[in-house]
Amino acid sequence: MIEVTNITRTYRIGESSVNALNGVSLKIAQGEFVAIMGASGSGKSSLMHILGLLDVPDTGEYRLMGREVSRMSEDELAGIRNNVAGFVFQQFHLLSRMSTLDNVMLPSIYSSESGDVRSKAQQCLEMVGLGHRAEHRPNQMSGGEQQRVAIARALVREPMLIFADEPTGNLDSRNSHEIMRILSELHAKGKTIIMVTHEQEIADYAGRVITMKDGKVLEDRRKADSTASARVSADLLDVAKLPLFQPGRIYGFVVQAFRSIVSNKIRTLLSVLGILVGVASVIAMMALGSGAKASMEEQLKSMGSNLLSVRGGSAKIGGAAQGTGTVTRFTVKDAEAIAELTPLVRRVSGTVSGSAQTVYMDKNWSSSVDGVDFDYGKMRAAEPSIGRWFTREEIQGREKVAILGTTVVKELFGSANPIGRIVKVNRINFQVIGVAPAKGSNGPRDQDDVVIVPVTTAMYRVLGKDYLDGIFVEVSSAENIESAKSAIDVLIRKRHKLRASDDTSFNIRDMTQFQQMLSSTTQTMSMLLGSIAAISLVVGGIGIMNIMLVSVTERTREIGLRKAIGARKSDIMMQFLIESIGMTLSGGIIGVLVGIGVSVLLSTFAGWEVRTSPLSVLLATTFSVLIGLFFGLWPAQKAASLKPVEALRYE
Numbered sequence: 071m072i073e074v075t076n077i078t079r080t081y082r083i084g085e086s087s088v089n090a091l092n093g094v095s096l097k098i099a100q101g102e103f104v105a106i107m108g109a110s111g112s113g114k115s116s117l118m119h120i121l122g123l124l125d126v127p128d129t130g131e132y133r134l135m136g137r138e139v140s141r142m143s144e145d146e147l148a149g150i151r152n153n154v155a156g157f158v159f160q161q162f163h164l165l166s167r168m169s170t171l172d173n174v175m176l177p178s179i180y181s182s183e184s185g186d187v188r189s190k191a192q193q194c195l196e197m198v199g200l201g202h203r204a205e206h207r208p209n210q211m212s213g214g215e216q217q218r219v220a221i222a223r224a225l226v227r228e229p230m231l232i233f234a235d236e237p238t239g240n241l242d243s244r245n246s247h248e249i250m251r252i253l254s255e256l257h258a259k260g261k262t263i264i265m266v267t268h269e270q271e272i273a274d275y276a277g278r279v280i281t282m283k284d285g286k287v288l289e290d291r292r293k294a295d296s297t298a299s300a301r302v303s304a305d306l307l308d309v310a311k312l313p314l315f316q317p318g319r320i321y322g323f324v325v326q327a328f329r330s331i332v333s334n335k336i337r338t339l340l341s342v343l344g345i346l347v348g349v350a351s352v353i354a355m356m357a358l359g360s361g362a363k364a365s366m367e368e369q370l371k372s373m374g375s376n377l378l379s380v381r382g383g384s385a386k387i388g389g390a391a392q393g394t395g396t397v398t399r400f401t402v403k404d405a406e407a408i409a410e411l412t413p414l415v416r417r418v419s420g421t422v423s424g425s426a427q428t429v430y431m432d433k434n435w436s437s438s439v440d441g442v443d444f445d446y447g448k449m450r451a452a453e454p455s456i457g458r459w460f461t462r463e464e465i466q467g468r469e470k471v472a473i474l475g476t477t478v479v480k481e482l483f484g485s486a487n488p489i490g491r492i493v494k495v496n497r498i499n500f501q502v503i504g505v506a507p508a509k510g511s512n513g514p515r516d517q518d519d520v521v522i523v524p525v526t527t528a529m530y531r532v533l534g535k536d537y538l539d540g541i542f543v544e545v546s547s548a549e550n551i552e553s554a555k556s557a558i559d560v561l562i563r564k565r566h567k568l569r570a571s572d573d574t575s576f577n578i579r580d581m582t583q584f585q586q587m588l589s590s591t592t593q594t595m596s597m598l599l600g601s602i603a604a605i606s607l608v609v610g611g612i613g614i615m616n617i618m619l620v621s622v623t624e625r626t627r628e629i630g631l632r633k634a635i636g637a638r639k640s641d642i643m644m645q646f647l648i649e650s651i652g653m654t655l656s657g658g659i660i661g662v663l664v665g666i667g668v669s670v671l672l673s674t675f676a677g678w679e680v681r682t683s684p685l686s687v688l689l690a691t692t693f694s695v696l697i698g699l700f701f702g703l704w705p706a707q708k709a710a711s712l713k714p715v716e717a718l719r720y721e
Contacts, residue, residue: 071230071262072098072121077130077140079116079285090116091127092285100230103257104264105276113285115235118266122155122233123147124634125715145638152181152636156224159718160236162216163631164208164223167333170195171204174222179322180636181227194222198252214245221252223635232256234265238272250275323641327648330621331656341617342657344610345697349658349690351606353665356686358672359595376416376545377449377581378555380408380562383574399537400562400576402525405443407561408543414554416546419443420538422528426521429494430482437478439495439521441528449544452522457489457504465524468531472500475518476508495521496532551580604693610657611697618650618705629709630717642710650702651695658694662687 079091090113098104098121108114119125120132123139126147132140139150151157156177164173174191195201198218208216217237224232234253238246254275257263265276273279281289331338382399405420419442426439444462447453454473464471472495479488488502500523509517529535545554555578562568568575622629629642637645666687669680 071100071135072096073131073133074121074127075131075133077120077127077132079113079120079125079127081116089285091120093130094282094285094287095130096280096287096290098262098264100262101257101260102262102278103254103276104278104280105273106264106266106280106282107268107270107273108282108288109268112282114266114282116285117282118233118235118264119715121264122157122231122634123151124718125713145640148180148633148636148638148641151634152177152227154229155231155233156227156229157634158217158220158224158232158234158237159631160239161627162208162213162220162240163627163718164216164219165628165631166208167329169205169207170200170211170219173208173219174226176223176632177227177635179326180632180638180641183227187226191222191226194225195219197225198222212245213241214248217241217245217249218252221249225256227636230262232261232263234263236266236268238267238269246272320644323645323648324652326645327652330625330649331652337617338653341614342610342653342660344613345607345654345657345694346610346661346664348604348607348610349661349694350665350668351602352604352690352693353662353682353686354668354672354680355602356690357665357669357680357682360683360686361673361680376548376551378543378545378551378558379579379581380541380543380558381577381579382540383576400541401537404562404565405538405541407565408541408558411554411557411561413546414550414557415543417445417449417544419446419449419542420525420540421446421542422525422533422535422537422539424528424533424535426495426532427497428478428482428521430491433482435478435481437475437519437521439523439528439532441523441525441533443525445544446542449542452506454504455507456487457502459504460524465526468526469524470498470500470527470531471503471524473504473506473522474502475506475516475520475522477516477519478521479505495523498531555580607690607693607697611654611701614650614653614698615701615705617653618646618702619708621649622646622705622709625709626712626717626720629712630714630720633712633714634718639710642712643706646706646709647699647702650706651698654694654698654702655691658691661694662691665690 073096075095076093077091077095078089078093081088081090092113094113094117106114106118116125120127120140123134126132126140130140131138134150134154139147142150164170165176168176171188171191174194175187178187178191192201192204195204198221200215200218200222203211203215203219208219211219217240221237232253237249237253241249250272253263253265257277263276265272267273278290278292280287281291380400400420402420405418409415409418421443422441424439426437428435428437442452444460444465447459452473453459457473459473460469460471463469472493474482474488474493482488482493483491488505491502492499493502494500500521506518506520506522523532525538529538543554543558545551558578562576563570563572566575632642632645666682669682673680
């Protein structure tokens with residue numbers, strides 16, 4: 071079954087080299103019970119580690135069931151260990167955060183075994199007399215009981231070979247004989263047992279005793295009644311390559327990761343705190359940015375699209391008085407002439423403005439009054455949310471009808487409906503026909519503190535003007551804005567007989583450029599806020615990496631155990647990556663809730679407009695997972711690269 075030929079093994083300790091094995095050759099048949107003895111440093115443990123595929127020789131050959139295994143890859147050796155070998159260690163190597171039953175089931179996680187694995191592990195516990203202790207933790211059991219659990223773990227995969235490294239080294243005589251009784255019964259059932267011990271009394275249980283000294287076999291003694299079973303087939307070494315993302319295996323890794331995370335609650339909480347703060351900051355900042363953007367969009371919407379504002383110039387330039395006609399005062403005829411510039415122009419509205427004292431019954435309010443034309447409502451998104459807009463007949467007839475801003479309604483009517491009521495605007499009675507949509511503040515001006523009336527009514531009944539303060543022009547498309555500006559400029563100069571060099575009599579402002587500037591500013595602010603919050607996520611990820619590196623160091627022997635029972639490099643990496651992602655994801659989920667809560671608080675108490683979008687939640691959560699994946703990769707790689715025999719010896 072086992073044949074080693076002239077194997078050597080040298081270890082480097084600091085600057086010196088230690089020859090642990092010097093040309094060892096031996097054969098072990100199926101069904102033998104072999105005890106390897108020798109003084110400390112004789113090479114007995116090194117030999118067992120090589121026989122158990124935990125280590126490989128520097129030179130020589132190792133044939134297991136007729137197949138050379140010493141040159142196999144680490145993952146291939148892990149698969150063979152999981153299917154062929156079971157290990158019983160002197161230090162037990164039970165995981166304290168897991169129950170007895172879960173410790174026994176551990177090798178099954180790294181196998182392709184299906185079915186009721188839990189029942190099988192329970193049967194193994196009952197075989198060693200501990201079926202009633204299945205849900206106990208290792209620290210609730212005696213040393214002898216822990217060693218029996220280790221034996222049950224070694225048996226759960228039904229191995230042909232059982233390797234026992236000083237199985238009674240930490241036990242009293244009564245428990246030692248109990249463990250040896252169990253091993254003897256397993257041998258009687260056909261198991262091949264290879265045991266390392268330094269006690270002659272324990273070695274006497276074996277049918278064959280190999281004594282080593284200075285890395286060589288000093289004596290190989292068999293008992294007269296020692297027998298061995300027939301040779302077994304090497305087909306048992308044909309271990310199929312297991313898919314990494316097999317659902318059962320992933321579930322096992324997730325359960326293991328969860329237990330590891332919750333076993334150190336305080337450290338885990340401190341680890342995820344950085345991610346929590348980062349995600350909460352991203353959610354809150356993006357909500358704040360989205361709210362500001364939405365608020366800005368509402369203001370931009372009130373400006374209209376593809377809008378030009380035509381305004382008159384100043385009466386004095388550089389302190390010198392100008393001649394007649396240099397200050398352009400627009401008339402209704404000017405607005406009508408601009409409206410005829412089709413197809414460049416879609417809508418036109420002349421406007422006048424002034425102040426007004428508005429009175430209703432015993433309440434009065436000082437506000438502004440805007441006189442506007444028929445198309446103004448659509449151009450500036452000012453059509454009433456309650457009531458209606460002016461008709462063309464009302465504008466032509468200079469009717470005394472008004473649309474009130476929400477601030478004026480609140481001050482004069484409170485929560486009452488103002489439609490149909492009569493208010494005095496500068497002592498003139500007006501009938502309220504609508505309430506303008508809320509637009510908020512634009513700088514120091516409250517856009518809702520306004521009374522909107524027909525432009526003709528404002529000019530001739532309220533403000534006493536025979537000219538327009540300005541003209542709003544809606545261009546047919548964004549591509550025609552420059553052409554429209556040029557056409558309007560030529561038209562006004564022609565109508566008012568202005569020279570081409572006269573640039574101060576009037577100006578044409580492109581409101582689209584202002585909109586683009588505001589949009590760009592809002593977008594930049596949102597990106598800035600999001601970037602600042604993302605930095606805290608990265609800092610949290612670095613904290614996760616540090617904790618995972620500490621975890622790798624603390625759990626070195628655990629990693630060695632997992633590799634000894636069949637875990638491949640990819641299994642160890644997956645285990646630690648899932649732990650890292652689990653911490654960042656849990657921190658991310660809590661951070662999302664905290665971020666939404668902060669957004670609500672900002673909206674409620676600070677009065678800021680915030681909008682938490684599903685996209686921001688998805689981005690923050692996904693980013694937290696990627697942070698865990700990225701920063702967990704190095705610790706996972708470090709854990710996966712550990713050699714099983716070196717990890718088991720780690721102090």
